[in-house]
Amino acid sequence: MSRRNENTGFRCLNCDARVVALTNGGYRNHCPFCLRSRHVDIRPGDRAADCGGLMDPVGWRHKTGKDWQIEFECRDCGTRSVNRVARGMTQPDDLLLLTHL
Template sequence: MKYSNREKNIYQRQSCQESFFCQNCGRVVSFTGAGTKHRNHCPHCLFSLHVDILPGDRSANCSGLMEPISVWIRKNQEWAIIHRCRRCGQLSSNRIAADDTPLKLMSIAVAPLASPPFPLEEMTQVLTSATGDSNEQD
């Protein structure tokens, strides 16, 4: 979606209360239930659009889909989603919303544990040698 110069920066000064269709999953996304003045991703699939350089400025010319790739915990213990643009690779961080799907958030959070960068058998060997434990009986 392209924004006119008149529309750019408007969401830095006021909240966006417009509903929209998610360009990833196609579901209707409404402002109601977000728990924040600024809705920046779909609560169902957690995807966003690359439309901002600074939050709310609508200055990015990319408009690519922003895929949720990870979560992190901010200093205040608030969770945030890391998005990566599928078109240009830009990374951004967005706080979670009150109505985000908990199962989707958790699946993103545990994804690295499901695919470790080494065989799990190596972890057992490392732990055994580090603790000096063995399953052998004397």
């Protein structure tokens, strides 16, 4: 994998869905269908983590004036990170899944 492929989409490790890149200029690191992410970033988009583990959604929050955020926890090393919810575009996140967390 080249470091240049950061916003060109990916295949989900968990459900094997083909995930397309965001069309609004944002950065997506999680699957919209099962909401699993991959532990490849220290900061969103930097690809600086060596872990590569699957990250499960463990919670979500909504801050006034900001969009929803999903919190993820890595299965391999337990690192937690948050990512903005993707919606109003191609392949929006399945927000119903969040209500089951």
